[in-house]
Amino acid sequence: MDRIPILKMGPFLLVTIQVDLYDRLALTLENDLISMVSKTGARGVLIDISAVSIVDSFMGRILGNIASMSRIMDAETVVVGMQPAVAITLVELGLTLQGVYTALDVEKGMELLQDKIGIFEDPEQEKEGPDDSDD
Amino acid sequence: MNTIAQLLQNNKKKILENWMQNQLSDTSLRDDLISNEELRRQSDELINGLSRATAGGNVDNIYAPEYEPVVEILSDISITRARQGFSPRETGMYVLSLKQAIITVLQDKYSEQPEVLYKELLTVNNLLDMLSMVTFDTYIKGREEVILRQTDEINEISTPVIRVWEGILALPIIGTLDSARTQIVMENLLQEIVNTGSSIAILDISGVPAVDSLVAQHLIKTVSATRLMGAECIISGIRAEIAQTIVHLGIDLSNIKTKASLASALQLAFSMRSVEVRKISKNTGFHIGR
């Protein structure tokens, strides 16, 4: 059975969706991601949808679910690289992905996540940052 | 073969001459827009087409396949004329003066047989009236096409996306924001966000004459779409009366960053991107200038 690979990058999980998802594949991804978050104690999830041309309400719901479930496990979710046509369509559809963070690309998404969970790469700022960032 | 078809075939030259005379004698003829040769060529083509179409005996259904070439020629002429700037009267006169030409020939030929003359006159009248309808239809369509193209052009021109700083885009909206316009604004803005990798977009509505709930909804849609892409949107240029209508209409813009002027929006954008604009002390400036 097809599976979307999940990469672990430090405290984050990265998923790049390269194919048009049919329902079961999307549901499998939701399951896999959530169990990965719980197994690795990841603090953030990055979902790159730059190659996805269609996001309908079902896909939107899956993205929302992943974000809500991850949040319960103390991980933030960022959806990155949404195509303009997809964004316009989602708004028209009435789906604004409440509770999901968004960023232009993986790099900016990573910065956003670091910001959100308080991990700073800059050693000077680390002193000021909250200490509960990692264990 | 019926009378009309015969008449057209046998008197092609005569009818064309009559017709040309009618057209040329019309004082409103725009010889600045069309040359005599061109007019003659078009007219000749049409009479030939008409003669072929009527040959089968059909003189009352111009939607039949044999009339296709005639309708096509006529539509072509009307559309070209609409684009060239002919008035509807001038375009209509074209076909109506053909009626006059055919009637004159009919009269000459059947002056001794009033019954036949009457019957044929009716047929000719009917047929050419229908053809003149086609002219008007296509003339209006031609004009509508011109208007549509201009609308598209105006929309295209009036929604420039400007890169004001690294990572900051500004989009001044001038004129009414309807749904077609919103679509273009959104498409241009989002595409530019992707192209430049900008994370902040300023939507300036100083040039929007009025904001009603529909316009507000369009603005909210644009902001939502920008957010989905991962960029932040600031709406600036909110005048006092716009603020009043927004509150009176009960539109909720509390989730959207709004600023009174483009300048303050830019300032907010700078602070969001941790950029600082400082005045350089005059002396140093002078020094560097030298």
Added chain:
Amino acid sequence: MIVMTKDTMQIVREQDVVPFRNRVREMCTKIGMSLVNQTKLITAASELVRNMLKYANGGKVVLETISKNAQAGIRLVFVDEGPGIADIHQAMRDGFSTGKSLGLGLPGAKRLVNEFDIKSATGEGTTVTIIHWKNGR
């Protein structure tokens, strides 16, 4: 209105959805529809096909390229023989769902396309017709 091409696809499993979307995309590209309009139409089609699978165990879709006043467009007719919709008015409201979904399917699809028509009879099935024109208006 002139129908230029006509095609029918059976949708019985969820695996049929992706090929169906690709088929619609092909048609859109052929008439030169812009990317945004393509995405709107395909997303609407996706919602409707999903409804068909969920509530009626599938059905068929008639795909047509049409032309009206020299404007090209795509017409999709979704026909199922499922339980039908008892209250269409209610089903067309945002946020209403008898299944476990967001309830955006029907009203959302309607917002995405130029023309939308739904007919349904309880116990007989549902037919949804959507049209989207090349320039999106």
